[in-house]
Amino acid sequence: MSNHVDWWRGAIIYQIYPRSFYDSNNDGIGDLAGITQKLDYVADLGVDGIWISPFFKSPMKDFGYDISDYRDVDPIFGNNDDFDDLLEKAHSLNLKVIIDLAFSHTSEEHPWFLDETKKDWYVWADAKHDKDNNRVPPNNWVSVFGGSAWEWCEQREKYYFHNFLKEQPDLNFHNLDVQSEIIDICKYWLDRGIDGIRLDVVNFYFHDPLLRDNPPRQSGAKFATQFEKETPYSTQQHIYDKSRPENLDFIAKLRALTDQYSDRVLVGEIGDDHPYKLAQEYTNGKNHLHTCYNPHMMSGTQKTLTEDLVRVPIETFFAQHSEVNNLAESVKESSAWPSWAFSNHDVVRAQSRWYKPYSYNNAFSKMLIALLGCLPGTAFIFQGEELGLPEAKIAFKNIQDPWAKETYPQWQGRDGCRTPMIWDNSIYCGFSQTLPWLPIPKAHHILNIQTQNKEKTSVLNFTKEFIHWRKIKPEIINGNHEFIETSNSNIIDLRRYNSSNETHCIFNLSCVETQYKGQKYAPYAFHIDEFKEP
Ligand code: BGC
Numbered sequence: 001m002s003n004h005v006d007w008w009r010g011a012i013i014y015q016i017y018p019r020s021f022y023d024s025n026n027d028g029i030g031d032l033a034g035i036t037q038k039l040d041y042v043a044d045l046g047v048d049g050i051w052i053s054p055f056f057k058s059p060m061k062d063f064g065y066d067i068s069d070y071r072d073v074d075p076i077f078g079n080n081d082d083f084d085d086l087l088e089k090a091h092s093l094n095l096k097v098i099i100d101l102a103f104s105h106t107s108e109e110h111p112w113f114l115d116e117t118k119k120d121w122y123v124w125a126d127a128k129h130d131k132d133n134n135r136v137p138p139n140n141w142v143s144v145f146g147g148s149a150w151e152w153c154e155q156r157e158k159y160y161f162h163n164f165l166k167e168q169p170d171l172n173f174h175n176l177d178v179q180s181e182i183i184d185i186c187k188y189w190l191d192r193g194i195d196g197i198r199l200d201v202v203n204f205y206f207h208d209p210l211l212r213d214n215p216p217r218q219s220g221a222k223f224a225t226q227f228e229k230e231t232p233y234s235t236q237q238h239i240y241d242k243s244r245p246e247n248l249d250f251i252a253k254l255r256a257l258t259d260q261y262s263d264r265v266l267v268g269e270i271g272d273d274h275p276y277k278l279a280q281e282y283t284n285g286k287n288h289l290h291t292c293y294n295p296h297m298m299s300g301t302q303k304t305l306t307e308d309l310v311r312v313p314i315e316t317f318f319a320q321h322s323e324v325n326n327l328a329e330s331v332k333e334s335s336a337w338p339s340w341a342f343s344n345h346d347v348v349r350a351q352s353r354w355y356k357p358y359s360y361n362n363a364f365s366k367m368l369i370a371l372l373g374c375l376p377g378t379a380f381i382f383q384g385e386e387l388g389l390p391e392a393k394i395a396f397k398n399i400q401d402p403w404a405k406e407t408y409p410q411w412q413g414r415d416g417c418r419t420p421m422i423w424d425n426s427i428y429c430g431f432s433q434t435l436p437w438l439p440i441p442k443a444h445h446i447l448n449i450q451t452q453n454k455e456k457t458s459v460l461n462f463t464k465e466f467i468h469w470r471k472i473k474p475e476i477i478n479g480n481h482e483f484i485e486t487s488n489s490n491i492i493d494l495r496r497y498n499s500s501n502e503t504h505c506i507f508n509l510s511c512v513e514t515q516y517k518g519q520k521y522a523p524y525a526f527h528i529d530e531f532k533e534p
Contacts, residue, residue, distance in 0.1 A: 007096060008196065008265040008290065008378055009337055010477035011048035012467055015382045017345045018055050018077055019063060020420045023432035030420070030431070032073065032082040036089050038423075041449070045386060046467035049096030051198050051267070053345055055083070059109050061167040061402060063418075065200060066107035070185040087193050098267060099189055102200035103182050105168040113169055121178050122169045123161035123207055127152070140213045141241045142232045144271075146406040149241065163204050163241065165402055173205045179250060183257055190258070196265035199254075202289070203270050203278055205247050208240035215239065217273075229410075243272050252287045267339060268292040276313065280320035283336040291378055293339035298347040305354040305509045306489045314338070314376060315483065341380035342372055349384070349417045352391035355511075360390050360447065363524040365459040366466075366533070367507060370526055373470050374494060374505045376481040383421055387452060388459035391416040392441040400438060424450040456534055465534045475501040491516050503529045 022034030032055060042050060055077040057069035064074070073079050090097045112118045125138040137150035137159055143166075150159040151166040161170045171178050186197060214236040251268075258264045268289040272278050275294035282289050296313050317338045342350035355364050365388030372379045394415045396408055404413020419438045423430030425448050429440050452458035470476055479498035486493050490510035496503045505528045508514045508521035521527075 005478060006265070006290070007048060007263060008267075010378060011096075012046070012373060012379045012381060012470070013049045013051050013096075013098065014042055014045065014047040014386075015051045015053070015341075015344060015380055016042075017053045017383060017418055019437060020418055020431075021383060022421065022423070023434075023436070026433040027076075028432050028434045028436050029076055031076065032078040032086050036082070036086045039086070039089050039093055039095065043093035043095055045464055046471065047095070047381065049098060049195060050090065051098040051100060051196075051380065054100045054102060054200075059107055059167070061107065062165055063400070065102045066105070066165065066168045067102055068107040068109040068111075070101065071188055084192070091193075096195035098196035098198050098265065099194050100198040100200060101185065101189075103171065103185075104201045104204035105162060105164060105170045108167045108169055119156075120175050121172055123172050124153075124156065124158045125150070125161070125211060126158060139211045139240075140236070141211075142236065144233055145403045146232065161207065161241075163201070170207065171205075172207075173246070173250060174209055179253065183253060186254060186257055190261050190264060195263065196267060197258075198267045198269065199289070200269055201242075201271055202251070202268035202282065202292075203247055203272055204242045205250060206244035207242070208244060210240075212240045214241060237273070243274075243278060248281060248288065251282060251289055255287050255289065265290045270294045276316040276320045279317060279338065280336065283338075285335055291337040291339045293341055293380065295347065297340055297342055298344060298350070300353075303354070304511075305350075307486065307492050307509065308489065310371070310375070310492060311483045314340075314481070338377035339380060340372060340375050340377050341382065342368055343382040343385050343417065344380065345382065345418055346414050347417065349382075349389060349391045351385075351388055352416075355390075358390050358393050358441075358443065360388055360443065361524070362388060362457070362459060363522075364388075364511075366462045367509070367524045367526050369459070369463050370466055370505075370528060370531075371492065371507050373466060374476060374496060374503075374528065376479075376496070382417070384417075386460055386463040387422070387447050387449065389422075389444060389447060392419040392439075392444065394419075394438070398439055419444065422448040424448050461534050466531065469531050473501070473503060474498060475503055486516065488514070488516065490514050491521075505529075 016035055018035060019030050021030040022038045023030050024034035024037055025031060054064035055073055056067045057072045057074045058064050058067050073083055087097055106113060112121050127135040128138055130136050137148050141149040143149045143162060143164060145164055149161055149163060151162060152159055162168050163170055173179060217235055217237050254266060258266055266289045268282055270278050270292050275296055279292040283292050350368055351365055352358055355361050394412050399408060399415060401413035401415045407413060415438055420431035420436045420440050422444050425445055428436055429445060429448055452460035475496045475498045479496050482495040484493040484495060490508060492507040494505045507526040508524060511523045514521050
């Protein structure tokens with residue numbers, strides 16, 4: 001066993017949504033050169049690396065998650081040289097770079113989809129007919145974004161399968177040529193020097209070749225969703241359109257490739273009803289993914305943060321692992337490792353989800369950062385979380401997210417967390433000299449980075465202080481953990497320890513003063529041994 005500890009175990013990774021980070025060429029949309037210019041800011045936070053949402057060629061129907069060329073940067077974001085510059089600068093600042101590759105589907109404009117000879121690279125099926133002889137899709141599969149998962153193609157007189165938008169046809173992973181091509185694309189970027197890949201919806205790669213109907217979901221079964229009510233997608237058990245056993249064999253191939261390079265990480269995104277069981281399968285041992293994260297701490301419609309919302313996913317993750325039941329074991333075995341996040345580009349910002357819609361609360365934001373950073377595993381922070389940004393309210397006329405067009409006003413979609421970063425208090429907050437692609441809400445202006453840098457007690461200064469302090473705490477980075485029974489759903493009492501150190505972390509999750517073990521905790525107050533707030 002080597003003493004080398006993988007950099008990503010217990011790292012803090014900062015997610016950058018490139019359209020909204022910094023616009024270096026004043027077209028209203030952020031770009032790679034813009035990210036490069038702002039990397040000093042990111043490094044100053046003390047984070048270990050960045051994950052950049054897709055910047056590849058794309059018609060942007062799903063803002064980059066519909067890729068039409070996996071090896072080229074989209075001109076909106078710059079070019080491949082800009083990416084190399086970004087990588088070089090990031091590495092000079094000791095920041096690792098994880099890119100985001102969406103392989104479950106391509107864009108409908110990908111040359112593979114348009115190529116008659118590559119029909120078998122996608123999932124095509126004949127129509128069925130109902131009793132009145134009307135054409136109907138081959139089975140009951142539905143799209144995550146709403147409606148049938150099948151789109152009729154007049155020209156080919158067949159349906160094709162899409163788990164997301166109809167502009168995102170699903171690749172047929174049963175085809176070995178598809179698999180080789182995907183491996184080759186990963187090799188291309190690994191050779192370019194990236195430190196890791198985030199694999200978008202990694203459990204969606206394979207489908208049931210018999211195209212069997214999904215059974216209905218058992219009533220009352222829990223489902224991670226943004227919606228208060230059931231949706232067509234949430235009424236099914238997705239056992240045939242995703243999470244198929246063949247995924248594991250393909251993941252093993254990806255891992256074998258990645259193992260040819262040193263210090264690289266494969267991070268899988270899992271969207272499933274049984275995310276921990278899947279995370280266990282997908283990360284166990286040395287021939288699967290290094291780590292996985294799932295939306296269970298991010299989505300949901302619970303209006304307040306309670307202890308079980310955080311503790312249960314963590315305990316369930318470790319309970320699923322037969323060979324590793326704590327982090328120290330995991331490091332020793334080079335095995336399963338969890339990752340956690342409260343916010344990302346797909347969900348309502350935690351600040352608003354668990355506090356008040358569209359409002360800011362300095363104490364709550366700080367507690368969220370500290371809590372995430374004390375959990376056992378790797379932490380993903382989404383741009384703006386370090387500023388305490390609340391969700392932005394978006395008027396229907398400004399909506400960009402295609403999903404929102406299906407769900408507004410029940411849900412305004414994902415634009416509210418994707419608004420531009422606020423660098424200063426100027427008209428477009430220093431993001432751009434021109435009108436940004438999404439409006440920046442008035443409530444965000446006052447939270448700008450320039451101002452927060454000057455305020456000793458700002459969320460930004462707190463975040464920097466906390467992340468830098470955490471760096472010298474091995475028991476928090478990759479030590480073991482124990483949740484202490486509190487009998488109070490507002491209190492998290494967490495012990496992080498290794499053979500020589502221990503740090504005790506207590507959080508009051510509630511908006512009222514709370515008594516715990518003879519101590520009074522102000523609303524959203526916390527105590528972490530030896531950590532002093534600025
Ligand atoms: C990404 C989303 C995207 C979807 C389809 C995900 O889970 O995070 O932004 O819309 O995959 O690619």
